[in-house]
Amino acid sequence: MQKISAEKKALIILSGGLDSTVCLYFAREKYTEIETISFDYSQKHKIELQKARRIAGQLGVRNTKIKIDTGIFQNSSLVDKSIPVPKKGKVSSGIPNTYVPGRNLLFLSYAVSFAESRGIGNIFIGVNALDYSGYPDCRPEFISAFEKTVALGTKEGVGGKGIQIHTPLLHLNKKEIVELGKKLKVPFGKTHSCYDPIDGKPCGKCESCVLRKKGFAEAGILDE
Amino acid sequence: MQKISAEKKALIILSGGLDSTVCLYFAREKYTEIETISFDYSQKHKIELQKARRIAGQLGVRNTKIKIDTGIFQNSSLVDKSIPVPKKGKVSSGIPNTYVPGRNLLFLSYAVSFAESRGIGNIFIGVNALDYSGYPDCRPEFISAFEKTVALGTKEGVGGKGIQIHTPLLHLNKKEIVELGKKLKVPFGKTHSCYDPIDGKPCGKCESCVLRKKGFAEAGILDE
Numbered sequence: 001m002q003k004i005s006a007e008k009k010a011l012i013i014l015s016g017g018l019d020s021t022v023c024l025y026f027a028r029e030k031y032t033e034i035e036t037i038s039f040d041y042s043q044k045h046k047i048e049l050q051k052a053r054r055i056a057g058q059l060g061v062r063n064t065k066i067k068i069d070t071g072i073f074q075n076s077s078l079v080d081k082s083i084p085v086p087k088k089g090k091v092s093s094g095i096p097n098t099y100v101p102g103r104n105l106l107f108l109s110y111a112v113s114f115a116e117s118r119g120i121g122n123i124f125i126g127v128n129a130l131d132y133s134g135y136p137d138c139r140p141e142f143i144s145a146f147e148k149t150v151a152l153g154t155k156e157g158v159g160g161k162g163i164q165i166h167t168p169l170l171h172l173n174k175k176e177i178v179e180l181g182k183k184l185k186v187p188f189g190k191t192h193s194c195y196d197p198i199d200g201k202p203c204g205k206c207e208s209c210v211l212r213k214k215g216f217a218e219a220g221i222l223d224e
Numbered sequence: 225m226q227k228i229s230a231e232k233k234a235l236i237i238l239s240g241g242l243d244s245t246v247c248l249y250f251a252r253e254k255y256t257e258i259e260t261i262s263f264d265y266s267q268k269h270k271i272e273l274q275k276a277r278r279i280a281g282q283l284g285v286r287n288t289k290i291k292i293d294t295g296i297f298q299n300s301s302l303v304d305k306s307i308p309v310p311k312k313g314k315v316s317s318g319i320p321n322t323y324v325p326g327r328n329l330l331f332l333s334y335a336v337s338f339a340e341s342r343g344i345g346n347i348f349i350g351v352n353a354l355d356y357s358g359y360p361d362c363r364p365e366f367i368s369a370f371e372k373t374v375a376l377g378t379k380e381g382v383g384g385k386g387i388q389i390h391t392p393l394l395h396l397n398k399k400e401i402v403e404l405g406k407k408l409k410v411p412f413g414k415t416h417s418c419y420d421p422i423d424g425k426p427c428g429k430c431e432s433c434v435l436r437k438k439g440f441a442e443a444g445i446l447d448e
Contacts, residue, residue: 066293066296067291067293069290069291072290072334072337072338072341073337073341074341074342075341075342076341095379095382095383099379100337101336101337101340101341101378101379101380102333102336102337102340102374102377102378103337104377105333105336105337105373105374105377105378106330106333106334106336106337108333109326109329109330109332109333110296110330112325112326112329112330113296113297113324113325113326113327113329113330114296116325116326117296117297117298117299117300117325118298136376136377136378136379136381136382137377137378139376139377141376142373142376142377145369145372145373145376145377146373146377148369148372148373149329149366149369149370149372149373150326150329152360152363152365152366152369153326153328153329153360153361153363153366153369153370154325154326154329154360154361155319155323155325155360156325157360158319158360159319
């Protein structure tokens with residue numbers, strides 16, 4: 001059996017949400033071998049991990065769950081039971097309390113260790129900087145700085161072919177993400193976006209629900 | 225009780241080795257409140273975690289152990305039982321097989337999430353780029369790129385006072401690190417450097433042992 005080269009392998013950070021699932025479907029069109037990682041960080045919407053596993057499973061793609069010790073992330077309404085997730089039915093300005101300190105930095109760093117350990121040359125993350133919650137770690141300037149850090153701080157970056165960070169959704173709005181997902185035949189109904197589901201069902205009022213609804217409405221596509 | 229501001233708090237990445245312990249002793253002279261984190265990544269020299277806990281305990285400093293799932297890091301002689309740690313009694317050129325993929329990137333990212341979650345404004349890491357094993361993630365250019373990434377990708381970096389990354393040993397050689405440790409009254413004998421100890425005792429021949437011995441010999445100080 002011929003060994004598959006690192007450039008033909010991709011690792012997708014899969015939350016089980018709309019964006020990361022579109023990323024996964026996007027990547028599988030272009031890479032020979034793909035796998036996914038998901039993070040259990042004691043998030044209130046831990047149900048997304050089941051979704052991620054099923055989505056990956058249906059594609060026959062490996063999904064590794066990585067456990068981040070409870071208590072590492074604090075002071076975020078996504079993990080702290082004493083801080084309610086805002087459910088205003090609209091997207092607010094500024095950085096909301098759903099911000100999780102350094103989350104994408106940690107997720108991406110895990111992805112780098114995972115990928116470099118296994119000879120995977122590409123990492124996908126579904127960040128986007130248009131219809132988003134104002135998180136600093138979803139912005140192009142952050143991703144670009146992170147890429148430089150990886151190029152300088154890994155064996156692959158210094159002496160090999162490097163590890164590429166791909167963000168195909170970075171400059172798309174939610175409508176365009178939904179349209180891309182439709183084209184790629186993403187099973188929208190199997191994905192989960194809500195920050196604080198009630199009995200496993202989306203609340204419909206948190207920022208993540210609002211952005212999702214807006215995207216489907218503007219695209220004129222059913223969320224199913 | 226007055227709240228201590230983030231600028232007066234420091235978090236030290238403490239392996240239990242010589243360098244990180246010198247860092248801890250250095251930081252406690254300058255900051256009002258300090259705490260430490262250590263990483264269990266299934267390293268062969270896991271004994272360093274006990275040392276870290278004791279060193280912190282003796283100073284009355286909190287030590288949080290963070291578990292990184294076994295299997296994240298692969299293809300490194302520090303974690304993989306099928307790859308022997310080189311014991312040539314000298315420091316080789318190039319990046320040795322003790323390199324752990326993206327380790328400092330992951331450790332630093334954890335430290336950022338931990339610090340930002342708790343209102344800690346300073347992170348210390350004991351990397352040095354002179355008497356070291358050639359790891360890319362110990363070099364000044366990596367640290368500098370990481371700092372920029374943190375400034376762009378965190379709420380503290382974008383809207384607050386930022387999180388500073390301190391590397392007081394970066395440009396010191398091992399002799400100077402030992403001398404600094406002596407000045408700070410570091411209990412050298414309680415630290416552990418060996419990559420692959422035999423019955424808990426340093427092997428004396430791995431690169432880490434060799435560098436340590438060289439530092440003490442050149443400084444004319446006893447390792448005790």
